Amino acid sequence: LNKGEKNMKRRILAVAAIIAIAVGSLTGCGGAKQEEKVARLVSGGEPGALHPALAQGTHESIILDHVFEGLMKRDQESNIVPAMAKEYTVSDDHLTYTFTLRDDIKWSNGDKVVAGDFEYAWKYALNPLAASDYAFQLYYLVGGEEFNSADTESISEEDLKKLEDAVGVKATDDKTLVVQLANPTPFFLELCAFYTYYPINQKVQEDNADWALDGSTLVSNGPFTVKEWNHDQNILTVKNENYYDKKAVKLSKIDFVISEDLNTNWQMYQNDEIHVNYDLPLDVLGKLREENNGELIIAPELATYFYRFNTTKKPFNNVKVRQALAIAIDRKAIIDNVSQGGQLPAYALVPTQVPDGKGDFRENSPDYFEENVEEAKRLLAEGLKEEGMDKLSFSLVYNTSEGHKKIAEAIQQMWNKIGVDAQLENVEFRVKIEREHALDYDMSRAGWIGDYVDPNTFLDMFASWSSQNDTGWTSEKYDELIRNAASEFDVATRMDYLRQAEQLIIQEFPIMPIYFYTRPMVIKSNLVGVVKVVNRDVSLIYADFK
Numbered sequence: 391l392n393k394g395e396k397n398m399k400r401r402i403l404a405v406a407a408i409i410a411i412a413v414g415s416l417t418g419c420g421g422a423k424q425e426e427k428v429a430r431l432v433s434g435g436e437p438g439a440l441h442p443a444l445a446q447g448t449h450e451s452i453i454l455d456h457v458f459e460g461l462m463k464r465d466q467e468s469n470i471v472p473a474m475a476k477e478y479t480v481s482d483d484h485l486t487y488t489f490t491l492r493d494d495i496k497w498s499n500g501d502k503v504v505a506g507d508f509e510y511a512w513k514y515a516l517n518p519l520a521a522s523d524y525a526f527q528l529y530y531l532v533g534g535e536e537f538n539s540a541d542t543e544s545i546s547e548e549d550l551k552k553l554e555d556a557v558g559v560k561a562t563d564d565k566t567l568v569v570q571l572a573n574p575t576p577f578f579l580e581l582c583a584f585y586t587y588y589p590i591n592q593k594v595q596e597d598n599a600d601w602a603l604d605g606s607t608l609v610s611n612g613p614f615t616v617k618e619w620n621h622d623q624n625i626l627t628v629k630n631e632n633y634y635d636k637k638a639v640k641l642s643k644i645d646f647v648i649s650e651d652l653n654t655n656w657q658m659y660q661n662d663e664i665h666v667n668y669d670l671p672l673d674v675l676g677k678l679r680e681e682n683n684g685e686l687i688i689a690p691e692l693a694t695y696f697y698r699f700n701t702t703k704k705p706f707n708n709v710k711v712r713q714a715l716a717i718a719i720d721r722k723a724i725i726d727n728v729s730q731g732g733q734l735p736a737y738a739l740v741p742t743q744v745p746d747g748k749g750d751f752r753e754n755s756p757d758y759f760e761e762n763v764e765e766a767k768r769l770l771a772e773g774l775k776e777e778g779m780d781k782l783s784f785s786l787v788y789n790t791s792e793g794h795k796k797i798a799e800a801i802q803q804m805w806n807k808i809g810v811d812a813q814l815e816n817v818e819f820r821v822k823i824e825r826e827h828a829l830d831y832d833m834s835r836a837g838w839i840g841d842y843v844d845p846n847t848f849l850d851m852f853a854s855w856s857s858q859n860d861t862g863w864t865s866e867k868y869d870e871l872i873r874n875a876a877s878e879f880d881v882a883t884r885m886d887y888l889r890q891a892e893q894l895i896i897q898e899f900p901i902m903p904i905y906f907y908t909r910p911m912v913i914k915s916n917l918v919g920v921v922k923v924v925n926r927d928v929s930l931i932y933a934d935f936k
Contacts, residue, residue: 431930442590453625458612497610577846613633694741739892
């Protein structure tokens with residue numbers, strides 16, 4: 391794409407950064423009674439745990455977002471509004487947030503939701519013994535990073551407790567939660583609507599450490615609650631009668647089908663067994679676009695599709711080798727012929743639709759590299775020679791998905807043209823995550839949906855302290871830029887730090903950006919009120935059948 395074409399496509403995608411979709415489905419599949427409004431959709435693979443502190447993938451977060459609720463939430467128009475909190479105040483220095491909870495909030499077991507449930511949940515996630523992959527999202531709190539980084543093998547219980555007590559979140563009474571931030575954080579209220587910041591019932595957690603592994607013991611505070619968890623089959627949620635805003639909830643049940651087979655999922659949609667399908671087989675997507683199908687919606691998505699390099703493995707420790715592989719592929723060909731969802735080629739990490747104070751961060755930033763097959767051959771030869779190697783053969787890991795497989799096959803062929811032999815290795819999503827954390831891979835497929843609408847959500851995960859880095863790559867300069875951005879409240883200066891960080895990581899290529907996502911989906915024609923927020927999965931909280 392030339393620059394004009396890119397900008398045109400970006401503007402088209404940015405028209406609706408947040409979409410409320412008024413289309414949908416059959417009145418409760420399988421001839422259900424009118425009053426029993428049951429919506430069904432596929433959530434992905436089997437969740438590891440439906441626990442706010444322990445979840446780490448969209449297959450878990452889409453369910454958590456329906457059964458839990460934070461201090462803040464997205465309303466029907468997708469605005470960030472008070473949720474469990476009735477109101478809040480912010481100090482003049484933007485470092486102290488005081489939340490006052492609602493009077494009428496309860497857990498699904500009837501217990502009252504209190505401010506202490508938030509303090510307990512946040513400190514639980516930060517406790518190094520919990521090993522939460524998303525604990526770094528709480529580093530914005532005073533003392534959060536210090537507590538989470540404690541060496542549990544050498545520190546005493548007493549000293550660990552002191553670090554816990556020093557974390558900047560305190561329930562001063564059942565209705566009041568006071569939060570102290572280490573630095574001004576412009577997106578903090580958005581974080582309060584993110585699942586790592588959801589509360590957990592302290593008594594339930596202390597009575598049964600495995601409460602979030604089974605539907606019969608799972609206690610939540612959101613608009614729906616889990617009724618059944620049939621592992622590797624489905625998770626059935628029902629309307630939570632204890633929810634303070636239950637009048638706004640029209641569906642009786644939402645059934646999340648556990649399945650990673652895109653063709654099976656598409657067949658279920660065609661057979662009216664599910665109402666929403668937001669992960670379509672690529673050939674089906676191309677056909678639906680060609681037909682201009684009325685049930686197809688291509689929604690914006692705040693997400694980047696990329697591959698990780700394991701920079702601790704030879705020759706991926708050599709930046710020339712990493713760069714060669716990155717510039718050898720044809721991103722437009724992948725989008726036009728394989729993914730077919732109107733995605734945008736990625737020559738950077740942060741996608742479109744992220745404001746920077748003057749407009750769009752991506753539009754106001756350059757592309758940091760260009761594709762060039764001949765240059766890729768030269769860099770590859772130089773890099774391999776420096777590592778004492780003649781040729782490159784390695785394994786590319788991807789999680790089960792026909793789409794990921796086809797993209798990997800296309801890239802495999804492109805790499806073949808520069809003399810690279812890439813073997814494709816398909817594993818389950820949970821296995822992929824475990825291997826990435828253990829640096830037990832050569833290259834791996836990855837994707838990242840922004841946890842909040844800010845460049846930092848894409849950039850801070852590659853800081854040295856992030857549990858989501860999973861590349862073995864670290865940079866003191868990069869860490870410094872991320873820390874500088876975190877402590878800077880002037881928008882222009884802060885964005886400059888983040889641009890420098892993005893430029894640095896792309897120059898170093900611990901990752902290989904491929905494209906910026908869209909979210910193609912189909913929704914049955916009489917299910918209304920399905921909401922797709924730019925950085926979250928589809929929400930059926932306010933959906934209803936016509």
